Amino acid sequence: MTPPDPPFTEEHEELRGSVGGFIERELAPHAETWEREHWFPDEAFAKMAAQGLLGLKYPEQYGGQGGDYLHEAVLCEEMARVGSGGTAAGLGAHINIATPPIWKFGTEEQKQRYLVPGIRGERIGALGITEPGAGSDVAAITTRAERVDGGWVVNGEKTYITNGVRAHFIVTAVKTTKEGGHHGISFLIVDRGEGVTSSALQKLGWHASDTATISFQDVFVPEDNLLGELNDGFKLIMANFQWERLAMALGAVGAMKLAWERTAAFARERVTFGKPLSEHQAIRHKLADLATTVYTCRCVTYDALRRFVAGEEPLKEVTMAKLATQRASFELMDACLQIHGGAGYMREYWVERAARDARLGPIGGGSDEIMREILGRTLAL
Numbered sequence: 001m002t003p004p005d006p007p008f009t010e011e012h013e014e015l016r017g018s019v020g021g022f023i024e025r026e027l028a029p030h031a032e033t034w035e036r037e038h039w040f041p042d043e044a045f046a047k048m049a050a051q052g053l054l055g056l057k058y059p060e061q062y063g064g065q066g067g068d069y070l071h072e073a074v075l076c077e078e079m080a081r082v083g084s085g086g087t088a089a090g091l092g093a094h095i096n097i098a099t100p101p102i103w104k105f106g107t108e109e110q111k112q113r114y115l116v117p118g119i120r121g122e123r124i125g126a127l128g129i130t131e132p133g134a135g136s137d138v139a140a141i142t143t144r145a146e147r148v149d150g151g152w153v154v155n156g157e158k159t160y161i162t163n164g165v166r167a168h169f170i171v172t173a174v175k176t177t178k179e180g181g182h183h184g185i186s187f188l189i190v191d192r193g194e195g196v197t198s199s200a201l202q203k204l205g206w207h208a209s210d211t212a213t214i215s216f217q218d219v220f221v222p223e224d225n226l227l228g229e230l231n232d233g234f235k236l237i238m239a240n241f242q243w244e245r246l247a248m249a250l251g252a253v254g255a256m257k258l259a260w261e262r263t264a265a266f267a268r269e270r271v272t273f274g275k276p277l278s279e280h281q282a283i284r285h286k287l288a289d290l291a292t293t294v295y296t297c298r299c300v301t302y303d304a305l306r307r308f309v310a311g312e313e314p315l316k317e318v319t320m321a322k323l324a325t326q327r328a329s330f331e332l333m334d335a336c337l338q339i340h341g342g343a344g345y346m347r348e349y350w351v352e353r354a355a356r357d358a359r360l361g362p363i364g365g366g367s368d369e370i371m372r373e374i375l376g377r378t379l380a381l
């Protein structure tokens with residue numbers, strides 16, 4: 001057996017084997033149905049929870065596994081095995097972007113109310129930042145929370161929110177000063193209830209995921225649901241982005257590796273002009289290039305991950321990993337589709353879905369252009 005690639009150890013590779021096996025047995029067989037139905041059942045969260053997979057990095061006192069970000073990183077890579085970007089995205093949004101702010105910034109009481117049932121798969125979370133008028137420019141959000149006796153009243157609209165229809169609670173960015181912006185945004189945990197309405201959106205890919213516009217109309221949110229410090233929400237957004245982007249990079253690395261293996265297997269079998277595709281030099285060279293892409297993306301991502309778990313603040317490396325992997329994954333899936341010829345364009349082949357699903361990467365979690373802007377600043381340009 002080849003030794004694990006740092007920062008992973010034998011223990012992580014064991015986890016990889018069991019997580020990958022679970023996903024292939026319990027989730028992957030349903031991927032096609034869930035994609036067709038544009039929905040995966042809440043039961044998938046419960047199944048994940050029963051395996052401890054909604055709380056790998058959380059302390060045991062909250063029902064987690066007492067692991068760390070490296071254990072979670074294994075899961076991020078293995079999620080590609082579901083074969084449905086939408087299912088991976090819905091589960092991933094709960095694990096990687098909705099519950100972490102509660103763990104990091106929540107009060108003990110908030111952790112008991114949201115994190116504990118979240119880890120058990122009983123309450124599903126969403127993160128609501130993006131609005132119709134504010135995506136990349138997160139400081140421009142206009143959803144506002146007015147102070148009232150005992151809490152706040154929230155009005156406004158969020159859009160493109162993953163788990164936006166099913167979520168029991170939405171970790172929501174709101175304006176808590178008249179000016180808003182960097183020093184006037186806070187986070188409220190908003191329970192689904194009176195005044196909260198969702199409408200599902202149709203998408204190019206990620207069909208099984210539930211993406212929605214959520215409107216808040218005079219929603220009362222109690223005082224106790226303020227997450228973190230008042231008017232300090234921008235810090236929370238920035239803290240969350242680092243793991244979200246790393247998780248996306250890891251997800252792309254897992255998806256690319258799997259796609260390469262499947263495409264190489266196809267190329268070894270499919271015969272044209274009397275020999276397998278892989279024996280035609282153009283295809284062989286293409287596969288060699290794609291293997292190099294997988295390897296370089298993996299190295300960049302693992303380096304950022306190693307720095308992140310070591311407690312550095314690797315803004316530059318995480319940003320580079322997100323930028324490099326998302327576009328590369330989209331291009332690699334397109335190349336894999338091409339190698340499949342007409343079959344690649346057919347619904348029944350995995351690669352048709354993988355190519356559509358990969359298109360989101362350069363947009364979500366901060367677009368390629370925004371990654372370049374961040375790099376411009378970190379490189380003092």
Ligand SMILES: Cc1cc2nc3c(=O)[nH]c(=O)nc-3n(C[C@H](O)[C@H](O)[C@H](O)COP(=O)(O)OP(=O)(O)OC[C@H]3O[C@@H](n4cnc5c(N)ncnc54)[C@H](O)[C@@H]3O)c2cc1C
Nearest residue numbers: 127128129130134135136160161162363364365366367369
């Ligand atoms: C399927 C899906 C799921 C999502 N899930 C969530 C979620 O769970 N929670 C959440 O809060 N959000 C979510 N999002 C929103 C996502 O994060 C935003 O779509 C993304 O940040 C881009 O914002 P925007 O769509 O408003 O594009 P805009 O900000 O309007 O940008 C439009 C284009 O202009 C470019 N651009 C913008 N500003 C600049 C600039 N200064 N210089 C150069 N180019 C620029 C952008 O890169 C982009 O290409 C999701 C989106 C999708 C599609």
